[in-house]
Amino acid sequence: MxxxxxxxxxxxxxxxxxxxxxxxxxxxxxxxxxxxxxxxxxxxxxxxxxxxxxxxxxxxxxxxxxxxxxxxxxxxxxxxxxxxxxxxxxxxxxxxxxxxxxxxxxxxxxxxxxxxxxxxxxxxxxxxxxxxxxxxxxxxxxxxxxxxxxxxxxxxxxxxxxxxxxxxLEDDLRVVAAEVPAFKHTEQAHEEAEASHMFEARLAHIHQQISDMREALRTADFDAAFELAEEDSLSLAATTMTGPAAWVYWQPETLEVFERVRELRNEEGVPVYFSTDTGASVYVNTTAEHVDRVEEAISELVPTRVWEVGGPAQVLPESEALF
Incomplete structure (x- = not known):
């Protein structure tokens, strides 16, 4: 067993x-x-x-x-x-x-x-x-x-x-993970979500976000999918910041990454978008063709690593057991 x-x-x-x-x-x-x-x-x-x-x-x-x-x-x-x-x-x-x-x-x-x-x-x-x-x-x-x-x-x-x-999009997505080591409190933020005056506004539009994201993924529209992810990150932050504890997860380095992403997109035409969960670190989403340029730019600001799309959880052979 x-x-x-x-x-x-x-x-x-x-x-x-x-x-x-x-x-x-x-x-x-x-x-x-x-x-x-x-x-x-x-x-x-x-x-x-x-x-x-x-x-x-x-x-x-x-x-x-x-x-x-x-x-x-x-x-x-x-x-x-x-x-x-x-x-x-x-x-x-x-x-x-x-x-x-x-x-x-x-x-x-x-x-x-x-x-x-x-x-x-x-x-x-x-x-x-x-x-x-x-x-x-x-x-x-x-x-x-x-x-x-x-x-x-x-x-x-x-x-x-x-x-x-x-x-x-599974094959083409690359994620430059921008590390900003600041401790977070996700569970507490979930517990007080309803107390934010922004929560009802988030619920009002989230169903359309889900529908639009599914369509972007179905048609493999990279820009549509990750523009939505960027927008949703800002919506989530607005909700957490306006709760009773006024959680502000982002650090100065977080905002620097946001700005660099926008520079790459607006000035160089690179397909790249930022995304955050409840934390200061940033997912920088781009394509296989542009990942080297994006990592070069983001690594000037913070430590980075490059990720691809991972599959489902799986059982491993006994030889990989931890004990």
Whole structure:
């Protein structure tokens, strides 16, 4: 009863914000994202009758507090579905910077869900496993199905699950990840989303954003898709900044990257757009043809790495287990 899995983090394109149910993590509205590779989280999970307590380790550190509660919400759901009561040994590691706006919770909970389901002997499809991962992080549902994925809202697991969107943009997209290491508080921002006077305005237009993004992906219209992602990043920031805690995630380096992206687009005609989730780091989206020029320009400002589109979460061979 042991398995190892990996998943790639996601970049939110039309991002969800706020949850109608904080325990089951049903978001208020649909969301669309793209997974970024080769960045990945890897998790090994083993259910063991000899253990007297759950042992949870992430990046070498024991998981405590709210982090432990979130992981156990996924573990307990798998135990319930599988009809087992064994304790679990759980270890996870990331190979990219975490908690700075690059979606580490998405890949972490996606890898956890797939490893746990496999270790428990559950035979589930990726959309079905996305409902397991969602209990840890709604964005993790989309990391399970991978590539370009759409998480539909709902109030049950039949409706609120992720599905992959097929698009020819998978081969051409390149993401220059611009690292701005500033700690973020995503969960708290979701909790207070409704209190922002901008929240109702966001809900009013988000359905059209989803429809327009799906059409841009269907027709492989790069500029339309990533102009929408850029616009949605600004909308999300407006909502978080006008909540009770007045979260301002962006740093001076974030704004410098925005300005450089606009210079490349407006002065050099490069197809390039910025996008942020709840964090200071920036996804700089461009095409394979222009990625070298874009990375050269952005790396003058902050550390960078280049990512491509990643596939769904997957089970790994036993030789890659973490223990």
């Amino acid at each position: 042991k398995a190892t899995a990996k998943a790639h983090p996601i970049q939110g394109l039309v991002k969800y914000h706020g949850m109608r149910d904080s325990e089951l993590r049903y978001p208020y509205h649909d969301s669309i994202s793209v997974s970024t590779a080769p960045a990945r989280s890897k998790t090994t999970a083993a259910f063991d009758s000899a253990l007297d307590d759950d042992r949870l380790v992430i990046d070498g550190d024991e998981v405590t507090g709210r982090g432990r509660e979130r992981v156990l919400s996924v573990v307990d759901h798998v135990r319930e579905r599988a009809g087992i009561d064994h304790r679990v040994r759980f270890e996870s590691e990331n190979d990219f910077p975490t908690n700075i706006g690059f979606g580490s919770s998405s890949s972490g909970f996606a890898a956890a869900a797939v490893a746990l389901c496999e270790a428990a002997g559950l035979d589930l499809s990726h959309p079905e496993m996305s409902t397991v991962a969602r209990r840890g992080s709604a964005s993790a549902a989309r990391a399970v199905t991978g590539a370009f994925s759409h998480l539909e809202t709902g109030v049950n697991d039949e409706d609120c699950r992720s599905h992959r969107i097929e698009t020819d």
